[in-house]
Amino acid sequence: MLHYPEPLARLINELQKLPTIGPKTAQRLAFYMTKLPDEETTKLARAISDVKSHLSHCTVCGNITDRNPCYICTDAERDRQVICVIEEPDDLLAIERTKEYRGLYHTLMGVLSPLDGVGPKDIKIDALLKRIQNEDIREVIVATNYTTQGQATALYLKNLLEDLGISITRIAYGIPAGGDLEYIDEVTLARALEGRREI
């Protein structure tokens, strides 16, 4: 059995807990860090600890932010009548990267999943309702993932919001840009055919 010195073993152990990092990568990263100059390791350590101490969730939309409310919620240029509902804060970044969407966001911080014990009270649905009632909202775009739970959450939101006199839409599902039909799986293609529209 191989023995690492205790501090090294501890670092490897901590790194391994990160997503996509396995034992080999953890060991490689740890050894690399032993070779770094002191100021580099201090910077890294501070960056990690600052992430927790300086960041929080925006109390309005749930986005990860260093000021509250976040830069999107306070941006006067944005369309304040449209809310895009997403599962997690990183979905927000994905949509922001398109540079096409100019409305606001609402992060649910999860999806409905009875098997995991997650019900409407466990995700930010009440907060969404409150926003719709208190602000002048015209449209809610449901952009949860196309998984069973994401779909169930979207359907639940539709049932919940349909009497509020606002438009509720779901992002489309189908062929990716530049997608070659030949390589697209049958299920996606079948859905894309179902959801076809006039040109």
Next chain:
Amino acid sequence: MRLNYLLLRNFRIYVDCEIEFPNKGNLIVGGNAQGKTSLLEAIYFLSTAKSHRTYPDVELIRHNENWFYLKGMIAPVCDATTRTQPTGTHSNLIHESPLSNSAVQSSYIEGCQASADISNCYSTSSKPESQDLDSLNMTLEVSNESNGKKRFKLNGDLQRKLSEWIGQFNVVFFSPESLTLVKGAPSERRRFIDILISQLSPAYLNHLQNYQFALKQRNELLKQIRANQARSDLLEAWDSLLIDDGVSIIQTRSKMLRQLSTYAQIKHSELTGGSETLVVEYQPPEALEGIDSISQSEAVDEYLKALSCSRSQDILRGTTSVGPHRDDLKLTLETGRGEYLQRQDAKSFCSQGQQRTIALALKLGELELIRGITDKAPVVLLDDVISELDEMRSAYLFDMLQRLNSQTFITSTRREVWTESLEDSCILTIKNGQVIRQHA
């Protein structure tokens, strides 16, 4: 389809065994517990990623080992090309099938609840042979570890989705256990049709997996509602999801079963000399009766109605009582004609012999259905059938396999059985997980 080569490592009794199958007929002879059925099971596993029996995969691993590995090389012989076989009987003699021969490539699985955790890797690599069909040859590899990790490779590439490789290599397995198709619980028949259809329709397997997951979620929610931990208006979302996949499942099952019924009826009538007529019918649960014969939008409404009717009862029981997970296959034998027509339920009122014939007719119907849709004759595995069938029926069976040009693997404890029933055949003698003799 032709299985040309099989490698088994740590699979049941087999330690490391390589077998080539140059012949169309393969008669596997050996005493009890020598590995005959396991050989067929390995071939079946290459096709379907599961045992033909309802064992956990772990039990397939050789005692005291923690993994097994299987590799097969397959040549997808099309019906049109079978004439190139040395002893090739003309496949053209086969009666025209009443069904369309659309060459659909396909995929399946029934126990899909587990399949999300399965990372299967089958590998198919082309075999260096100077044939026109060379590029179509494929290698399937599957390994299974005792921790439940399955890996599948198709031509050397790791396959992440079950649906991407299932249906590549089709087999039909007839064994003494096939009788449970007639005698067993509805779940046996659902397993049969799910495995069959998943091989023929890739979308079906996907709907099935989604349905089963949504069903689990809904059942959990029902229990939470019963315990006052959740509100019942949450059910609507899961109901819509269930209906979405459920209607597709119902419609595909109904369509495929109509085709299967036609084939099985023909086979059954040939087996019995026409004295009885087998009727195979799709049977949804009572609340969904007739749902397979109406339009999609009507079916959605009916389904929704049925779900809301049973809602309070479902909450009480903590389980969903309506849906394709409660489907069955109704098997009826009709005798006589006109006003003397008699119908009897195969499960309760038929003799053991009649039931066995029905099971065989269903399996032969399966063979014809796969052949009709994929344009390739599936490999046929017959486990100990001679003890199951009388002389007339086994003669018919061999005659049919001959005409179909299906590669066939047959097990038996005795050699005498083999007479000259099959052309282009060889005998493999198996002892304690080794092929000890192979001769024509």
